[in-house]
Amino acid sequence: MDYGNKLKEIRNIKGLTQQDLADVLNIARITYNHYETQEKIIPVERLVDLSMHLNFSIDYIFNFTDIINYENINKIDKKISSERLKNLRKENKLTQEKLAKLLNVSRTTITEYERGTNLIATPFLYTICKKYKISADYLLGRIEDPKYLK
Numbered sequence: 061m062d063y064g065n066k067l068k069e070i071r072n073i074k075g076l077t078q079q080d081l082a083d084v085l086n087i088a089r090i091t092y093n094h095y096e097t098q099e100k101i102i103p104v105e106r107l108v109d110l111s112m113h114l115n116f117s118i119d120y121i122f123n124f125t126d127i128i129n130y131e132n133i134n135k136i137d138k139k140i141s142s143e144r145l146k147n148l149r150k151e152n153k154l155t156q157e158k159l160a161k162l163l164n165v166s167r168t169t170i171t172e173y174e175r176g177t178n179l180i181a182t183p184f185l186y187t188i189c190k191k192y193k194i195s196a197d198y199l200l201g202r203i204e205d206p207k208y209l210k
Contacts, residue, residue: 061186063107064098066121070114071096084113104182108136108200118196119209122186125195130203140201142176148194149174163187 071081082092085106094100102110111118112133119125149159149170156170163170163184172178180188180199189196193210197203 061098061101061183062123063102063121063186064096066123067102067110068096070116070121074114081110081113085109101182104179104185104200105136107182108202118200118202119189122189122196124189124209130197132204133197133202135202136179137201138176138179141179141199142174144199144201145180145188146174148188148192148199152192162191 071078078092078096079089082089085092087106091100095102095106107118107121110116111121112135115129117125117127117129117133120128149156154162156167156174160167160170165184169178173180173184185196185199188194189199189209193208195203195206195209198205198207
């Protein structure tokens with residue numbers, strides 16, 4: 061997973077400092093620095109906040125597409141995200157157990173994602189999207205199209 065370089069690239073394009081983005085996220089600059097260096101995994105909620113603030117798609121930040129931003133981006137919708145994950149799992153004939161094994165998590169974690177109790181964690185979102193070539197922005201309920209990436 062390599063989003064740190066994209067975050068740095070986007071920050072530089074926008075002419076912002078790490079402190080500027082730390083202030084946007086209401087975190088310490090060192091914490092933001094850890095996101096760019098990937099010493100810490102950026103929580104998906106913070107990734108979405110940055111995406112919205114910087115006007116870049118998560119798919120672009122994950123380096124899944126050259127599309128910088130999509131039209132008509134919505135806020136995360138846990139209900140839509142949970143349904144889309146469940147549908148993706150069924151489309152690919154995966155049980156919760158098989159998906160859990162792929163992500164190296166418990167079946168309970170998958171159940172919580174599919175119930176909308178918890179949002180898909182960043183590394184799992186990345187892994188699912190990369191493996192099944194599905195848009196992270198779509199899976200999170202932020203866009204309607206494109207569902208699948210090239």
